[in-house]
Structure formats: structure tokens, C-alpha cells
Amino acid sequence: MVIPVHDVNPTRRTPWVTYALIVANVVAFLSMPGIAGSVTGGSTLAELCRLEAFTEQYALVPRELIHGQLPPLVPTGEAGLGLRGPGCVLGPPAYDKWPVLSVLTSMFLHGSWLHLLGNLLFLFIFGNNVEDRMGHVGFLLFYVVCGYAAGYGFALLNSSSTTPLIGASGAIAGVLGAYLVLYPRARVWVLVPFLVFLPLRLPAWVVLGLWFVLQALYSAGEAVTEAGTVAYTAHVIGFVTGMLIAWPLKPGTPPPPEPGGILFGRQARRPSW
Template sequence: MVIPIHDINPLRRRPIVTWLLIAVNVAVFVLFEPIVTSVAGADTATPTSVCEQERFFDRWGAVPTEILDNQPAPQAPSGRSAGVNPQGQVLCEVESPPSFDKSPVLSVLTAMFLHGSWLHLLGNMLFLGVFGNNVEDRMGRFLYLIFYLACGYVATYGFALFESDSTTTLIGASGAVAGVLGAYLVVFPRARVIGLVTFLFFLPFWLPAWIVLGFWFLLQYIYFIGMGVAKGSSVAYGAHVVGFVFGALAVLPFVRALRAAGPARYQPPDQRWVRRMPWP
């Protein structure tokens, strides 16, 4: 796998929407979510915190059976622990009916800003930060925000169609971010990206975007169809695949306009003398 850390793709203005999306995701995770892992990934969970997190995700996350029927489930975790089974799994008390109201359609939106761990959050925000700024630059801020949210909705509902009987809660920005990656690949396939190649001891390499993002998509697809080692994991690879394909197809008819679009090039006030760079 290649972990992207930077791209050579000049911006024409500050990516304010991308920055705000990252800030909101981090703020929600730090300020509102019950966290059961440390930044280093160590398990800091107690039975009570696990049940509190399960209740929080059930209330604000997207559940395939709920969003397809547009009906909330008749029961939900109460947030209180009922003990631990012989396998070491935490058992949570259930309340029926739930003591909170839930809109399945709106849960798709709120689920985009929830993450299960620091690793989940930082991985999504890294990809959004590296690739989202250029997509925003060419689309414009308002259209980019609508596009981002649309990718998240399509990815979530697409996954729900593949897993129509699933009651597993979907959370994370992965589907929306995957749509941004698909758009970037179509608009900037030859942009240079520096990435850390994991199977080469994290050595950095300059690679074209079509290799970095093409390999990422291929890996998601392999896991999705069950050929990879991640089969049976809790990662919604189907949402990644649907979001990526939707993002790529959505911008394909407008690729020439997007490559040529953009406001005046941005330069910091104290660096206006810097030579203008050619644009991709």
C-alpha cells in the first residue's frame, strides 16, 4: 500500500472547505464521541465506555436496514454494560423502544463525521487533505461541498443495497473521501504524489496519481469482493468502491472545464514576486 503525504499540484486559492471538513471531523471525534482507544491505538476501553460508544454510533450512525426502509430500529443499546461473555466480548443492555428519535436519512449525513478510532480518523483526513484541496480548487467551494456530501450519500446507500440485511452501523468519512479520490484521479491523473510505500519499509517515492489512487481503488475492490485478507472485517469496502466510482463518473463529463477552471492564483502577500508556475 502507498500512503500519500504530499502532491505537486499548485493551488489557486486556499482550500477553506477542505480545512473546515477536517476541522469538523476532528472536533466531533475529540469533543463528542466516546473514545475507547488512545492516539497510539492502545485499547483504553472499559465495558461502560464500549456501551456508551455503541449507543452513540447507533444513534448517529447509518444502519443499512434503517436507511433502506427509512424506519429507525425498534430497539437500541442503552449505553449501560450488562457484563462480559466468556469470549471477552462486552454485552450491552438494550432499550425498546429507544429513548431518542432518529431520522435514517439524516443519519447518513451525521455518520460522515464519525470515526471509530484515531487511526480511522487520521487516515481519512490525510487522504482528504492531500487530494481534496485541488478538487475544491477546480470545482469552487460551494459545489465541492455539495459534491463531497453527495459522494457520502451515494456511497452509504450503495453499500446498503449490497448489504440490505445488515444491522451494522456505518460511520466514517471514507465514502465521501473516496468520491474525492475518484474525482482527483480523473482530473489530475499525472499529478506527482509523494507516498510512503509500506512494503518497502515506508520509503518515500514520487509516483503519478494514477498509480497511487489506482492501486488504492484496486485494493478496496479486492477486499470488497472477498479476495483479500480483509474479508469479514468491519471495514465497509463496498462504500469505498461505490464512492470512488461515483466521484470519478460525476466529474468525467466536465473534466476539460475542471482542468481549466479556477479563480486567480493565490500567493501569500509577502511572496507575490514568486515566479508563476505552469498549471496542470
């Protein structure tokens, strides 16, 4: 798996929406109860129970979204002692949850720092050019639509699942799909793990095409990983949605600049005549 670090594709305007989405994701993540303890590895049972209750309330749950019914018992956020030992107390929902709105709130929650930073890295590198092409308002609407398409698509394919789904991956996958359509020849600097991290400059169609193929292969064998926080099927649906929405914009999209002879981080020396 390659790690993108920078693309050679300048923008004409400041990507304020991309920056705002990054900040919103970080703020939402830090607002999740028990996150500080999870970073240091010192989460208490009470913190874990509060986090579980918070996630249950604001995450996308496929069964709730498709059938519109809340479960009779949910985590209350309190720790207690039961017949099987310490655990989280269950009780009737003390909140009114709108499953349709939970698709939006789930897009700003993440299960770990690695999950968050990985998503934001892709959004930072590829979101600015897509926003530059679509405009600020258009890009924001595009981002939300891709997130909803990914969430609903995953829920329809897993309508009986009660596992909470969180993360911006579906929406960001839509950004990647749009970038692939609009700028397939743009050069992207990546790090390839081969004994050490080897820097390479590859076309976007190679980097994002490989990413999509891996997501499709993973989704064929396993729908959810990392305890329900990452859904490969949602990635695939979001990516395809982004491609379809961006396709009408392709004819008027200016091509990215030529690489200029840069190879492996150095300026290629021109031969003298």
C-alpha cells in the same frame, strides 16, 4: 500499499472547505463518548456502552435506511449485569432517528484514530485541488453527494444488515475519483514500505488507480472490516461517483506543473555542456 504524503499540484485559492471538513471530522470524533479511554486502552464497560449507544443512534444502519424501521431494542448506554455476565443494557429507542439524516452524521464519525487520520490524510492531500477546480460551494455539495451515494449504495447491497456503518471514506473516495479524472498526471510523493519507507514520486493515476483496484478486490471478498466501521463497497461506489461527477469538468482543467527534475527528494543535477 503506498502512503501518499504530498502532491506536486499547487492551488489558486485557499481550500477553506477542505480545512473545515477536516476540523469537523476531528471535533465529531472527539465528541464520541469513550474515545479518550479507547486511546489509552483504559475504556470501562460503561464508556463502551455509551459509545455503542451513540454509534447506534448516529451511524448509518442499512436495514433502517432501506426499510425505514428502527429496531425494537437498542443499547441504552448503560452497563448492567445479565445472565451471561456484565454487558450493555438494551431497551426501546428513546430517540427519533431519521435514517436519511444518519447518512450525513455517519460521515463524520470514525471507529479509531487510525481510521480518522488515514481518511483525513487523503482528504488533505487531494481535496484542495478538487475544491480549487469545483469552487467552495460546489466542492461541499460534491462531497456530500459522494457520501450519500456511497452510503445508499452500500445499504442497497446489504439491505438486511444491522451493523452500524461510520466513516468519511465514501465521500473521500469520491474526492479521489475526481482527482484521478482531473489530474491523472499530477505527481504524488508516496512512501513505499520496503524494509524501510522508500520515498517515490509517482503519477496520480498510478497511486489512485492502485488504491481503487485494492478496494475493488477487497470488496469482492469482504464487505465490511474492522467491526463494521469500514466498508470497501462504499469506497468503490464513492470513487466511481466522484469520477462521473468530475468528468464534465475535465476539458477545462489546467494541467499540473511539470515535475522539474526532482527525483527521490533531490533536485536532479543538469549535465553541463
